[in-house]
Amino acid sequence: xxxxxxxxxxxxxxxxxxxxxxxxxxxxxxxxxxxxxxxxxxxxxxxxxxxxxxxxxxxxxxxxxxxxxxxxxxxxxxxxxxxxxxxxxxxxxxxxxxxxxxxxxxxxxxxxxxxxxxxxxxxxxxxxxxxxxxxxxxxxxxxxxxxxxxxxxxxxxxxxxxxxxxxxxxxxxxxxxxxxxxxxxxxxxxxxxxxxxxxxxxxxxxxxxxxxxxxxxxxxxxxxxxxxxxxxxxxxxxxxxxxxxxxxxxxxxxxxxxxxxxxxxxxxxxxxxxxxxxxxxxxxxxxxxxxxxxxxxxxxxxxxxxxxx
Amino acid sequence: xxxxxxxxxxxxxxxxxxxxxxxxxxxxxxxxxxxxxxxxxxxxxxxxxxxxxxxxxxxxxxxxxxxxxxxxxxxxxxxxxxxxxxxxxxxxxxxxxxxxxxxxxxxxxxxxxxxxxxxxxxxxxxxxxxxxxxxxxxxxxxxxxxxxxxxxxxxxxxxxxxxxxxxxxxxxxxxxxxxxxxxxxxxxxxxxxxxxxxxxxxxxxxxxxxxxxxxxxxxxxxxxxxxxxxxxxxxxxxxxxxxxxxxxxxxxxxxxxxxxxxxxxxxxxxxxxxxxxxxxxxxxxxxxx
Numbered sequence: 001x002x003x004x005x006x007x008x009x010x011x012x013x014x015x016x017x018x019x020x021x022x023x024x025x026x027x028x029x030x031x032x033x034x035x036x037x038x039x040x041x042x043x044x045x046x047x048x049x050x051x052x053x054x055x056x057x058x059x060x061x062x063x064x065x066x067x068x069x070x071x072x073x074x075x076x077x078x079x080x081x082x083x084x085x086x087x088x089x090x091x092x093x094x095x096x097x098x099x100x101x102x103x104x105x106x107x108x109x110x111x112x113x114x115x116x117x118x119x120x121x122x123x124x125x126x127x128x129x130x131x132x133x134x135x136x137x138x139x140x141x142x143x144x145x146x147x148x149x150x151x152x153x154x155x156x157x158x159x160x161x162x163x164x165x166x167x168x169x170x171x172x173x174x175x176x177x178x179x180x181x182x183x184x185x186x187x188x189x190x191x192x193x194x195x196x197x198x199x200x201x202x203x204x205x206x207x208x209x210x211x212x213x214x215x216x217x218x219x220x221x222x223x224x225x226x227x228x229x230x231x232x233x234x235x236x237x238x239x240x241x242x243x244x245x246x247x248x249x250x251x252x253x254x255x256x257x258x259x260x261x262x263x264x265x266x267x268x269x270x271x272x273x274x275x276x277x278x279x280x281x282x283x284x285x286x287x288x289x290x291x292x293x294x295x296x297x298x299x300x301x302x303x304x305x306x307x308x309x
Numbered sequence: 310x311x312x313x314x315x316x317x318x319x320x321x322x323x324x325x326x327x328x329x330x331x332x333x334x335x336x337x338x339x340x341x342x343x344x345x346x347x348x349x350x351x352x353x354x355x356x357x358x359x360x361x362x363x364x365x366x367x368x369x370x371x372x373x374x375x376x377x378x379x380x381x382x383x384x385x386x387x388x389x390x391x392x393x394x395x396x397x398x399x400x401x402x403x404x405x406x407x408x409x410x411x412x413x414x415x416x417x418x419x420x421x422x423x424x425x426x427x428x429x430x431x432x433x434x435x436x437x438x439x440x441x442x443x444x445x446x447x448x449x450x451x452x453x454x455x456x457x458x459x460x461x462x463x464x465x466x467x468x469x470x471x472x473x474x475x476x477x478x479x480x481x482x483x484x485x486x487x488x489x490x491x492x493x494x495x496x497x498x499x500x501x502x503x504x505x506x507x508x509x510x511x512x513x514x515x516x517x518x519x520x521x522x523x524x525x526x527x528x529x530x531x532x533x534x535x536x537x538x539x540x541x542x543x544x545x546x547x548x549x550x551x552x553x554x555x556x557x558x559x560x561x562x563x564x565x566x567x568x569x570x571x572x573x574x575x576x577x578x579x580x581x582x583x584x585x586x587x588x589x590x591x592x593x594x595x596x597x598x
Contacts, residue, residue: 136520
């Protein structure tokens with residue numbers, strides 16, 4: 001009657017708990033442990049960063065100065081200040097410009113690959129986009145430094161080429177393939193019978209895309225853009241190398257700026273473990289972690305929300 | 310019988326125009342990168358000589374080669390793989406073969422997405438806080454590789470899960486009907502039928518880990534170490550960090566050197582990716598079901 005796994009007092013003849021059964025159990029426990037490792041690591045990241053940063057939050061942190069001041073002078077001998085307004089402005093301007101450039105092209109490319117391209121062309125385009133997404137960020141940074149920089153100086157006749165424009169273009173090129181891939185997946189997820197129904201009504205390809213495919217895939221497209229923003233926001237090396245890395249409230253694309261991520265990358269190596277400056281950098285890390293967490297969570301809710309209902 | 314009305318003609322013209330526009334956008338997305346590649350190759354290729362690849366940097370990194378960085382990157386990637394592949398594959402087995410559709414599975418999936426989305430510099434901070442300081446590995450290959458392993462875990466999990474889920478359910482059911490346990494089914498039916506798909510994911514992880522800079526900067530990669538590492542507790546140079554250093558920190562580096570380093574790094578990463586993509590296509594063509 002009772003299944004071997006739940007029966008406690010089975011007659012020996014029915015007890016099938018042999019070596020294979022126990023091995024099966026052991027494996028089940030092991031893969032479950034691995035399965036929840038992702039949760040453990042995410043919590044671990046938060047705990048370990050908080051553990052290093054909390055000293056700053058409790059002793060030195062002043063929300064007004066932290067978010068309201070543009071003075072990031074952690075190494076000042078007389079009175080160090082920790083204002084991240086300029087860093088936020090730097091990150092926001094670079095990410096904003098990158099999205100302005102990358103979103104239209106990514107969505108356009110996604111539409112082309114998903115709806116127009118066929119057969120071999122489609123395969124080749126998909127592979128190219130995937131390869132673009134694989135270029136390491138330090139190589140992008142190097143490109144910003146050694147190719148974009150002289151190009152901007154020459155074309156726009158400006159003294160410095162390591163600017164919002166440079167970092168924005170580089171970041172746009174980096175984020176575009178990822179957004180294209182996710183957006184293309186979202187469009188592919190729209191069932192073909194929607195398209196067929198619309199075509200049967202005499203709609204042209206463009207009408208099908210505009211009136212049927214795009215509205216149906218809207219959530220996925222929004223998520224793609226959000227993940228692109230998250231990627232741009234969190235990018236470190238490329239922004240560090242291409243943005244000029246000087247504290248500034250940018251007023252034009254030709255100003256140099258400094259990003260939140262780049263600040264950590266540039267300064268962590270010079271700080272003493274446990275110092276106020278060191279803890280302030282970990283506090284920046286907490287901020288970055290929370291913002292990307294919210295972005296990813298929102299993207300996930302947008303994609304999965306309707307399916308659950 | 311049928312004649313195009315002016316409306317048809319206009320629609321068709323507009324249709325062509327829209328198609329052209331989207332095609333153009335795709336082209337503009339890809340073209341700049343092809344141009345950049347061409348520049349990298351033209352300026353970097355002359356620098357790549359046997360001496361460049363197989364000798365140590367000399368004269369304050371303004372001359373010589375990239376051997377310690379190349380070897381260091383291989384160390385970092387291999388140790389990261391050893392740490393992350395078993396966990397990643399096991400996690401994928403759980404998600405594909407065991408996990409019920411409940412809140413816990415949803416949280417796990419969310420954690421994977423977040424692990425992939427956390428900025429690399431935050432992973433670096435985690436590596437410093439956890440592996441360098443808390444576990445007292447110091448700045449070493451071990452600490453840097455573990456940081457890379459945590460960072461690239463989602464790549465392995467997602468690729469493996471996909472290839473496991475591609476195995477038809479009927480295969481499993483047939484095996485269960487023979488009285489096999491779940492694990493026997495996984496070991497003898499599911500894994501052999503998805504092994505090459507898992508390999509694709511691992512190659513992808515190699516390419517990801519090899520290119521990362523921020524996570525290894527403070528956890529184990531050194532700016533300049535003119536000898537090769539001997540154990541996982543040594544520090545090491547790495548190709549990605551070397552590119553950063555010679556293009557920003559060191560004055561008077563001859564132009565060809567950073568270009569050459571960038572070309573080696575990008576060739577390594579893209580070759581790995583192309584291998585993974587080619588392998589995936591070959592598998593798809595060979596699939597029997």
